[in-house]
Amino acid sequence: MSAEYADINIAPYIDHSLLTPTATSEQVAQWCEEADRYRFASVCVNPTYVRLAKELLHGKKPKICTVIGFPTGATTSATKLYEAQEAVENGADELDVVMNLGWLKAGETDAVHREIAEICEETGVIVKVILEMALLSDREKRLAAELAQDAGARFLKTSTGWNGGATVADVRLLKELVRGEVEIKAAGGIRSPQQALDLVIAGATRLGTSHSISLLHQWQSLEHSQ
Numbered sequence: 001m002s003a004e005y006a007d008i009n010i011a012p013y014i015d016h017s018l019l020t021p022t023a024t025s026e027q028v029a030q031w032c033e034e035a036d037r038y039r040f041a042s043v044c045v046n047p048t049y050v051r052l053a054k055e056l057l058h059g060k061k062p063k064i065c066t067v068i069g070f071p072t073g074a075t076t077s078a079t080k081l082y083e084a085q086e087a088v089e090n091g092a093d094e095l096d097v098v099m100n101l102g103w104l105k106a107g108e109t110d111a112v113h114r115e116i117a118e119i120c121e122e123t124g125v126i127v128k129v130i131l132e133m134a135l136l137s138d139r140e141k142r143l144a145a146e147l148a149q150d151a152g153a154r155f156l157k158t159s160t161g162w163n164g165g166a167t168v169a170d171v172r173l174l175k176e177l178v179r180g181e182v183e184i185k186a187a188g189g190i191r192s193p194q195q196a197l198d199l200v201i202a203g204a205t206r207l208g209t210s211h212s213i214s215l216l217h218q219w220q221s222l223e224h225s226q
Contacts (some may be wrong), residue, residue: 010219015065015185015208017044019161027168029054035062038216042094046070047087054091060125063093065128070117071160073098073130077115084119085204094126095119096157096185096208101132104144112144113151120152128155128185128206134164141170155206157185165189168202177204193219 016035019025023135028049035043035057042063053064066087069080084095093189096121103112120127129148135142145156156174158166165188174184186199187208196215209215 008197008200010193010200010207010209011038011166011199011204011216012041013196013200013207014038014040014212014216015042015044015187016040016062016212017187017208017210018049019044019046019070019210020047020182021046023049025049025052029056032056034213036060040212044094044096044208047083047090047092050087050090050092063126064091065094065096066092067098067160068095068131069097069098069100070130071162073100073132074102074138077111077118081114081118081122083125088123088125090113092125094128095123096130098126098130098132098160099144101135101144104136104140104147109143109147113147116148116151116153126154127152128157130157130160130187131152132160132163133158133167133170136205138173142177145174149178153182155183155185157187157206157208159188161188161208166195166199166204168198171199171202171204191215193222 031043032053040062042065044065047066050066066197068084069075086225131144158170166186183205184203185206186204190209191211
């Protein structure tokens with residue numbers, strides 16, 4: 001890792017994520033304690049655990065993030081909106097919303113835009129739209145980013161992690177497209193300090209990972225070896 005970036009504090013970039021279908025309340029409590037201890041940006045949990053995470057992190061710095069329409073993005077707009085509103089009522093500060101890629105590929109851009117805009121308007125919280133870029137052509141990536149940004153997204157997120165991970169090329173493309181108007185979250189397969197560093201240099205302002213603790217310890221070890 002280059003000494004030029006050795007003094008970067010990576011912890012505030014991290015959304016400490018626990019999104020496996022087998023996640024338990026005990027694991028959520030552990031993730032929340034770690035998020036607070038290491039001063040991560042947020043803890044990202046499944047919707048069923050938002051209320052618990054809010055209770056555990058009440059008055060503390062990490063935000064509560066959850067996922068909407070995860071992982072396919074193919075639930076109905078009404079379902080996504082209800083899920084989003086319920087999550088906010090339960091204490092979510094940030095929503096990672098999966099775009100409906102079937103609509104995008106079919107050219108139903110009005111429906112894509114309307115769905116995202118409604119969630120942004122009705123909840124009033126930070127919305128990160130998951131574009132699942134590994135499944136999109138270059139043209140579709142550009143279109144998806146444009147629609148999400150225009151609909152009010154505060155972040156564009158590269159992926160769920162279920163269909164491929166974050167790449168430097170995709171983050172660079174998003175940075176070029178958004179022109180600093182929204183932020184970029186890279187997610188999926190981020191396990192090493194070099195990956196994290198490359199993504200941050202490329203333009204990511206958040207990193208979604210379930211390997212946060214290992215990543216942070218590796219990062220600190222490299223800092224001390226400089």
